[in-house]
Amino acid sequence: MIKLTLKDIANHFSVSISTVSKALHDSHEISDKLKNRIQEFAKENHYRPNKVALNLVNRSxxxxxxxxxxxxxxxxxxxxxxxxxxxxxxxxxxxxxxxxxxxxxxxxxxxxxxxxxxxxxxxxxxxxxxxxxxxxxxxxxxxxxxxxxxxxxxxxxxxxxxxxxxDDFEAGYKATKYLLETGCKTIAIITPINKTKIGRLRIGGYKRALKERDIPFDDKLITPIGAKDDLDFILSFILNDKNIDGILVLDEITTVKTMAIIKARGYHVPNDIAIIGFTNGQLSKYVTPALTMVSQHxxxxxxxxxxxxxxxxxxxxxxxxxxxxxxxxxxxxxxxxxxxxxx
Missing domain, CATH: 3.40.50.2300 (Response regulator)
Known part of the structure; x- marks a missing residue:
């Protein structure tokens, strides 16, 4: 089927393209009789407007x-x-x-x-x-x-x-405060976004929650991780600190991987180590145990x-x-x- 154009309709009625366009847009400038004839003809012949052409005309x-x-x-x-x-x-x-x-x-x-x-x-x-x-x-x-x-x-x-x-500062604060209220005393952070402003803000909230409990900040508990880093290897260093009983992970995929590695090493989640991650996606709901997460909406x-x-x-x-x-x-x-x- 050949696609009908404004020009084809104009030629059929021996009018200008502008007249056809106005008729199809129900303009008061065109008589009702001609408008009805043009609209009926367009409908019978399955006319569809060329959106690209309209965009060029409308600059949209x-x-x-x-x-x-x-x-x-x-x-x-x-x-x-x-x-x-x-x-x-x-x-x-x-x-x-x-x-x-x-x-x-x-x-x-x-x-x-x-x-x-x-x-x-x-x-x-x-x-x-x-x-x-x-x-x-x-x-x-x-x-x-x-x-x-x-x-x-x-x-x-x-x-x-x-x-x-x-509000990433509040998010880091809220997550850390909750871990502390559940009895965690030594909380590590794993951050794949260490070089971003949002990563810094979340760690800032973490520091605030520690300060309110008079717990000194230890930068050795902050562990940056890159896309090519071996998380299993890095976690081995974190877990060498037998005092760690809470981990805050700043993205969802790394949170799921972290919990899998911790469980594989014989730790119980949450009794031995509690975990909170960021972004409340589908993964966090269906792993075992289901993960406590910060939802960013x-x-x-x-x-x-x-x-x-x-x-x-x-x-x-x-x-x-x-x-x-x-x-x-x-x-x-x-x-x-x-x-x-x-x-």
């Missing part, structure tokens, strides 16, 4: 770009779900891109998306400690081009735009980002007046931690 793509650093992190999957849910409700589609924590890939992705393929961008940038002035300028250029931008989670303070962030963050961005795109937000929304976390208590003693 009805698409938003979402840039995340890691697709294996369940938190970012939750955010994507929230963004897509709201985008669909408001008539937008999304183009999602993963940077794999690469500055080069992020720069290339932003250049591609900001060249006119989307109406606005939602970004969680790469680790802040790796940001250079050139990289910040690359992100800033999006704002300079007047492309609406919302940053979430891993944001750049120097960029003026709407932001949605997690990724779906809500995605929904909030999408609403803010689309409001900017559609001119529903006042120019400037950028806001930073801080989202509180929740501690989802399961079997990997002891119960708080009564009394």
């Amino acid at each position: 793509t009805k698409s938003i770009g979402v840039v995340i650093p890691d697709i294996l992190n369940y938190f970012f999957i939750q955010v994507l779900y929230g963004v897509e849910k709201v985008a669909n409700e408001r008539g937008y589609s999304i183009i999602s891109c993963v940077t794999d924590h690469s500055l080069k890939k992020e720069t290339m992705t932003l250049e591609m998306l900001s060249s006119g393929s989307v109406d606005g961008l939602i970004i969680s940038s790469v680790a802040s400690e790796r940001q250079t002035s050139k990289h910040i300028e690359n992100v800033k250029s999006i704002v300079d081009y007047q492309i609406p931008l919302v940053m979430f989670d891993r944001v750049i303070d120097a960029i003026e735009c709407d932001k949605v962030i997690v 990724g779906t809500y963050i995605g929904e909030t980002c999408a609403h803010r961005l689309i409001d900017r795109i559609e001119g529903l937000s006042s120019p400037g007046g950028f806001e930073t929304k801080v989202v509180k976390t929740s501690l989802i208590v399961r079997e990997s931690t002891r119960k708080i003693p009564l009394g």
Whole structure:
């Protein structure tokens, strides 16, 4: 079947393409008789508007770009779900891109998306400690081009735009305080995000909880781990300290791996060692014992980002007046931690 175009309809009725377009959009400028004839003809011949052509005319793509650093992190999957849910409700589609924590890939992705393929961008940038002035300028250029931008989670303070962030300090504090209240006295941290601002904030909350109990901070209990590091080997050093009875792990996959290794070495979770992780994903619910986790409410963050961005795109937000929304976390208590003693 040959696809019917506006030009074909115009030729059929010996009118201009503009007249056909107005008739299909029920414009009062066209007589009811001609409108009805054109609309009926379009319907009978299964006319569908060319969205690409309409976008060029309207200077709108009805698409938003979402840039995340890691697709294996369940938190970012939750955010994507929230963004897509709201985008669909408001008539937008999304183009999602993963940077794999690469500055080069992020720069290339932003250049591609900001060249006119989307109406606005939602970004969680790469680790802040790796940001250079050139990289910040690359992100800033999006704002300079007047492309609406919302940053979430891993944001750049120097960029003026709407932001949605997690209260990571409180999250670290809340998790550590709970471990202490259950009777843990020596709590180690395993952090795959040691070089990020959010990692530092979570450790800051950990320090605050220790200070309230007059427990001195020991930096030897903080263990950074990279993607290529052998977690089993690293945990052997942590477990050599027989006093450790609690572990806080700053991402979900590492939390699950940590518990598996600890159990394989003959420790009981939570009686010997209690464990709390971050990001309340599917993995944490179905392992044994089920893991106590810090929920960052990724779906809500995605929904909030999408609403803010689309409001900017559609001119529903006042120019400037950028806001930073801080989202509180929740501690989802399961079997990997002891119960708080009564009394």
